[in-house]
Amino acid sequence: MNILYDEHLDGVLPRVDKRQLLSALEVELPDLTVLSRSEDLRPYECDGLSAYRTMPLLVLLPERVEQVQSILRICHRLQVPVVARGSGTGLSGGALPLEQGVLLVMSRFNRILEINAQGRYARVQPGVRNLAISQAAAPLNLYYAPDPSSQIACSIGGNVAENAGGVHCLKYGLTVHNLLQVEILTVEGEKLTLGAESLDCPGFDLLALFTGSEGMLGVVTEVTVKLLPKPQVAKVLLAAFDSVEKAGAAVGSIIAAGIIPGGLEMMDNLAIRAAEDFIHAGYPVDAAAILLCELDGVESDVHDDCARVRQILIEAGATEVRLAQDEAERVRFWAGRKNAFPAVGRLSPDYYCMDGTIPRRALPGVLNSIAELSREYELRVANVFHAGDGNMHPLILFDANRPGELERAEQLGGRILELCVSVGGSITGEHGVGREKINQMCAQFNAEELTAFHAIKAAFDPAGLLNPGKNIPTLHRCAEFGAMHVHHGQLPFPELERF
Amino acid sequence: MNILYDEHLDGVLPRVDKRQLLSALEVELPDLTVLSRSEDLRPYECDGLSAYRTMPLLVLLPERVEQVQSILRICHRLQVPVVARGSGTGLSGGALPLEQGVLLVMSRFNRILEINAQGRYARVQPGVRNLAISQAAAPLNLYYAPDPSSQIACSIGGNVAENAGGVHCLKYGLTVHNLLQVEILTVEGEKLTLGAESLDCPGFDLLALFTGSEGMLGVVTEVTVKLLPKPQVAKVLLAAFDSVEKAGAAVGSIIAAGIIPGGLEMMDNLAIRAAEDFIHAGYPVDAAAILLCELDGVESDVHDDCARVRQILIEAGATEVRLAQDEAERVRFWAGRKNAFPAVGRLSPDYYCMDGTIPRRALPGVLNSIAELSREYELRVANVFHAGDGNMHPLILFDANRPGELERAEQLGGRILELCVSVGGSITGEHGVGREKINQMCAQFNAEELTAFHAIKAAFDPAGLLNPGKNIPTLHRCAEFGAMHVHHGQLPFPELERF
Structure with a gap:
């Protein structure tokens, strides 16, 4: 799966004159950090999708917007491809470098410029980490809602590029729903402001168009995100089921009852056992599937909703419903879910994490079909996912050292994504298309x-x-x-x- | 203000051969309703912005998507401009016809195709009225949130074209935030599906790009909207203030406290008195400004929020805070607000309704500046608006029969919009740019x-x-x-x- 060069770009992109490029950078940007030795480039050869690796031509580490502007102008003049990158935590190879292109690393743009309680927004540089925004807003009792699992490391510029999601997106939306404005530079280095500080903005909605465009339309230089008031309380219910179909159907019933949980997550038996072995979260290891349903808001409201959800879960055939009795148990319930990927990783030398979205009503059928495909390809599949918004993360277990297993895993992954499309879903929920899913x-x-x-x-x-x-x-x-x-x-x- | 032809289009658009066009339509679409006599065209010469009028070349009333497809292909082949229109309630002239173009009226596409409780969406044709969606979903205890004042008449296709808003957009977002998918036809009659039934969709976000594009990118043929569960209860607080600045500042304080009202509306003294004379809503006629704050959700939550908002209003200097004691009083409070435009219309032979958006923090300053401009131009201005999201609707009162007043009103309107831009706001909140605000x-x-x-x-x-x-x-x-x-x-x- 090591792709050193994308053959589809052959003959499409011009060859770059590296010496000419280096000399232009040196003359026009004498104080720019430029990495060009192979040992310095090595750490940048992949992002979070480490199966794909390419050494970039050069790595550039600007610190000021004017430098980025000059870099883009030079590259435009010399027709050099540019791949922008934040923290490099993306899982679809969106920041995979090009042999014949520069890697524009924005991680030094890490300043929080403004936190405004009345306007309820934060204005930050693109290299600021997702979690750092919520930490900075915490004294005002505000936070930034989208929470990808990588939030401790991933940068907001990358979140914009990939339209990142997270556990709480069911209730609070994806990145695009939580942005007010971004400043970008075009390929020619022109500065554009997309969106506005106010709710609506006339003209075409370029802010939404740009969000999730994976670095193909411009480079983000500043981001203004919406901040939300922190919910007063959060409670978690854990429900066990003797079939994945029943758990899938319960998800639909909760939503159809008009309840919008802060998070609604599902794990199947393979994932439950892996997580329990690893984290000791207190999961019922005999259950075919569990649901974790978090309800957040004001005290009384959450109390009422917990009762309603419990009733729905029981009617949907749950064999057991447990409310986390205290904050420690709530955190433990989530710890199992949040560590499910590394936990499954302990079961198998390799695993391949998929990311597809399906309409909620299709959940039971798709889970069945994945089980069938798993038998057909003779590879185990663990299911861990954001059930509430239909965003699935099947984990395909394989051993790359066994001949043919890697290829089978890739084929199975492709079949699962096509299954998602065939029921009216999509090939990505929150990880983006990048290099990985371009064929799908x-x-x-x-x-x-x-x-x-x-x-x-x-x-x-x-x-x-x-x-x-x-x-x-x-x-x-x-x-x-x-x-x-x-x-x-x-x-x-x-x-x-x-x- | 009667603009019979846009001189900026002279020499840009080709002259149309009407006979050739009519014969192509007759041959390829023998059963299409085509209006061409001047008395039949007259009702279509304007939309809700009736100061601008142009007779279209032809009015076409298709009933099937294939007909729309053929119309677009014929017009593309013959290079005939096309203006699509729904119910024609728009306030910025977005559906103003062209002398040298066809008016494509989509009002016969008025079928609700599907209401899905589990997927919580409605799939409808573009000519379906906004309110009809909520009516159809009511038996499932669901509704469609965006509620323009014209919701009894305006069509969902027009809502998509203009990214329509309404009283409840502060909490529930604009049209773009409440869409899942639209089917469109391109200028060449190609069918495209934008968005997906699921939350995220890969590729560029063409659904958001298309929403609010005012008929410039394609023609909507089907819309899938999100449905929300109806709130259990709604309560309204009315607060009186002795200055508009204090009322404006109170709006910011409510939002900064982390409360998201279902609606948060403001009226100044001129609007209060006009509405009270007309509707007898029980407003305090001596107040410089009132705020109407609706809180909706589950009972206990709404109860708590009412208490918090009351406290904030008092701290912000409210001279009186009243909770509507029953549903009849709540409806009366809103009736005054919803009829404020016709009420103000009784004070003056003519009025001009503006639509600008400003950041909430700028409210007090902008209200002051509008008062100054009102004195400078010697024209009364009534302020009635969606205060919570900073969407202002200043109403400029004038008498078109007095020489120069119309021009002064237009100039004053332009100054108010430029004022909005200068404080970081925008020239439209929910009415769109259309023909009216193209210069701004x-x-x-x-x-x-x-x-x-x-x-x-x-x-x-x-x-x-x-x-x-x-x-x-x-x-x-x-x-x-x-x-x-x-x-x-x-x-x-x-x-x-x-x-």
């Missing part, structure tokens, strides 16, 4: 839809210099992959093929 | 930002056939208007001037 985009979208994406890309970056080879596949790639929806017997807009 | 867009955005809009437009509609002359001004227009931010001494991208 061909199953997700038809030629007209991909063409609309290409036209948007061309509107911002006609030469295709920003993060090429990620997020949006070429129609050519889709035709090769064999999943292209060909319309009227022909590929539309062949002139857009250069992306 | 030049003050809102700089040349680079407008260029990004033009590039987006070109990506979807390179010939500029969809609703030309609305929403996004040409750089040429801005240069004439004198508000263009010229960068490096030149207008960028002159080749994009054709929009």
Whole structure:
């Protein structure tokens, strides 16, 4: 699975004259930190998707917006591809470097510029860590809601690029729902302000368009996020089921009853046992599935909702429903869930974490189909996921040292994502497309839809210099992959093929 | 203010061969309703912004998506501009027809296709009225949150085109926050699905880009909206103040305390007296300003919040705080607010309703400046607005029969919108830009930002056939208007001037 170079970019991107680039950087940006020796580049060869590795041409570590602006102008002039990167925790290879491109590392932009209680927002630089925003807002009893598992390390600029999610997105939305404004630089180094401090903004909604665009439309230089008041109390219910279908159906019943939990998570038996062995969270190890349902808000409201959810769970066939009796037990219940990935990692030399989304009503059927696929490919699959919003994270267990297992795992992963699409879902919930899922985009979208994406890309970056080879596949790639929806017997807009 | 033709479109749009167009429609769509006689066209010459009127070339009333598809293909082939329209209740002239274009009326697409409680969504045709969705969902105890004042008449397709708001948007968001998916047809009649039934969707966020694009990127043919559970109870507090500044400051304090009211509305003395004379809502007619604060949710929660808000209002200097004692009084409090526009209309032969948004913290200062401008232009201004989200609706009172008053009213309106921009706000909150505020867009955005809009437009509609002359001004227009931010001494991208 080590991809050293994306063959689809061959002949598309120009070869870069490294000496010319280095000398331009030296003349125009004498105080810029530039890494070019192979031992210095090594730590940057991958992001959180470590199966894919490429050594970048150069790593640039600017500290001021003007430096970023000059870098973009130089790269634009010399036609050098640019991959921007925050903390590098992304799981889909969105920040995977290019052999023939610079890696623009934004981690030195780590200042919190303003916390405003009345406007209820925080204005920060893109390299600020997700959790650092909530920590800075805590004295005002406010916090930033989206909470990816990597929140201790991941940066807000990367969150914007990937439209990051988290356990609490069911109630509080994805990154895009929690932004007011971003400042970006275009591929030519022009500064644009997208969104506004106020709720609505006229013109096209470029803020939403930019969020989740995976570094293909510009580089984030400042982010203004909404802050929310901290909920007074949070309670967690744990429910055990003797079948995953029943647990899946219970999720739908809770939502249909008009309750919006702060978090609603599901684990199947393999995941339960792995987590219990590792964390001793107190999970029922014989259950086929458990649900963790967190209810947050004001005391009395949470109390009422707990009673209603308990009733729904029992009616849905739960064999046991437990309310965490104190804060320590609540934290323990969550610790099992949050450490489920490393816990499953202890069961198998390798695992492959998927990220797909399905409509909630499809949960029971899809869980069944995944079990069937698991038997067909003779690979174990653990299911741990954000059940409330239908965002699944099946973990495929394999041993890369056994011949053929890696390939089988990849094929099984592809089948699971296609299953998600076939029930009206999507190939990513919160990890993004990046390099990893670019082929599955061909199953997700038809030629007209991909063409609309290409036209948007061309509107911002006609030469295709920003993060090429990620997020949006070429129609050519889709035709090769064999999943292209060909319309009227022909590929539309062949002139857009250069992306 | 009667604009019969937009001189900025002269020489930009081709002349249409009406006979050729009629014959193409007749051959390819023999059963399509086509209106072409002047008396049939008259009812369509304006939308809710009735000061602007233009007779369309033809009015087309399709009933099936295939017909819309054929219309778009024919118009694309013959290079005929197309203005799509729903119920025509918009207040910024977004559906103002073109003398040399067809008006595509979508009101016959009025079927509710699906109400799904578990998925908590409704799938409807674009001509379905906003309120009809909530009515259809009521038996399931669900509703659609965005509630423009025109909700009894306005259509969901128009809501998508304008990103409509309403009294409850502070808590529940604008249209864009309440959509899951839309089906559109491109200018070439290609069908695209934007968004997904699930929370996240990979690729660029074209759903958000399309929402609020005012008919410039495509035509909506189907909409899937989110439904919310109906709140158990709603209570309204009325607070009186002896200055508008104090009322404005109280709004900020409520929000900063972490309370999110269902609605938070403000009226000044002129509006209070007008509404009281008209509706007898029980408002204190001597107050300089009142706030109406609705709190909704579960019983106990609402009870606690009412107590907290009352305390904040008193600390902010309220001279009186009243809780509506029963449902009848609650409805009466709201009736005064909801009829404030016609009530103010009784004070003056004409009035001009503005729509600007400002950051909440700027409320007291902006209200003061509006009072100063009112004195400078010798025109009364009544203030009635969604205070909680900073969305202002100043009503400028004038008499069009007195020479010069109309012009003074327009100038004053322009100054108020520029004031909104200068404090970091925007020229529209929920009414859109349309034809009305196209010049103010030049003050809102700089040349680079407008260029990004033009590039987006070109990506979807390179010939500029969809609703030309609305929403996004040409750089040429801005240069004439004198508000263009010229960068490096030149207008960028002159080749994009054709929009």
